[in-house]
């Protein structure tokens with residue numbers, strides 16, 4: 001159920017941009033998906049096939065680019081890939097760190113004609 | 114032809130969440146988003162929190178469930194106004210549902226709005242509602258291995274409430290191990306240990322919340 005709503009939101013973004021650019025057809029949708037996101041590509045594809053029927057996006061190819069979960073230490077500047085979601089800085093052991101990627105679900109671009 | 118979009122799929126929800134924020138700021142209402150798996154004790158904790166706050170603060174509760182109005186009735190029985198949102202199958206609340214609920218409430222003089230999210234340990238963490246505080250509950254009966262299985266909610270929450278600590282003697286739940294794991298994932302988190310059944314730890318949580326609301 002969850003992915004149906006999320007797919008609808010994704011379609012809203014795609015169709016709005018397709019419309020703005022007078023697309024006859026959307027051939028490909030390039031998506032960026034963070035490792036830590038709750039979104040499952042397989043379900044998105046499933047609902048997309050259903051929801052895109054009779055729209056300009058019908059038959060478009062979905063391309064998912066996965067983005068790794070990464071954090072950065074605000075004290076020493078070290079960028080690192082947390083293990084087991086532990087965001088303690090591996091260099092200075094500080095906890096003044098922030099997550100810089102891994103949570104996103106973004107429409108990066110669409111290919112139209 | 115390729116067209117750059119660079120738009121987050123959850124951006125539309127975040128715009129409505131900001132709108133909610135504006136509505137709440139106008140009436141000076143503090144909003145708590147309460148998240149947990151089914152049966153962890155969300156409604157029990159809300160009822161205990163309202164009892165603890167009684168007299169200090171006028172509150173309302175927004176109940177999100179897939180179906181039914183059992184939880185709203187449990188809250189109404191305490192004398193606090195409660196409104197039920199039925200998501201009709203969806204496994205989380207979105208900002209627009211809370212927006213509708215806020216429009217149907219008179220927020221004048223209301224200091225606290227508590228939202229009980231749909232019972233689910235995964236996606237509620239993905240949807241901002243316009244809240245001031247994200248609270249998640251983990252009950253001892255669910256096991257101490259949950260943070261690494263459901264990392265998003267543990268790393269997004271401002272507060273983790275470990276509930277049903279009265280049951281710990283009957284389980285292999287390791288509270289110290291849990292806290293260690295969660296603090297590494299989310300160094301800013303505040304953790305409380307409570308039992309809604311015997312009342313242990315409730316006053317510490319309520320006092321902390323009162324201070325946060327007063328800001």
Ligand SMILES: Nc1nc2c(ncn2[C@@H]2O[C@H](COP(=O)(O)OP(=O)(O)OP(=O)(O)O)[C@@H](O)[C@H]2O)c(=O)[nH]1
Nearest residue numbers: 150151152153154155156157232276277308309310
């Ligand atoms: N032993 C024990 N039981 C508890 C405690 N807190 C809640 N319970 C019980 O756990 C069950 C579920 O509690 P609820 O408060 O309904 O949980 P919930 O998270 O609101 O559940 P849903 O809204 O259905 O997702 C009830 O039978 C409660 O009595 C506690 O601290 N200790």
Ligand SMILES: [Mg+2]
Nearest residue numbers: 155156184229
């Ligand atoms: Mg409940």
Ligand SMILES: [Zn+2]
Nearest residue numbers: 073076089092
């Ligand atoms: Zn560092």
Ligand SMILES: [Zn+2]
Nearest residue numbers: 002204205236
């Ligand atoms: Zn959901």
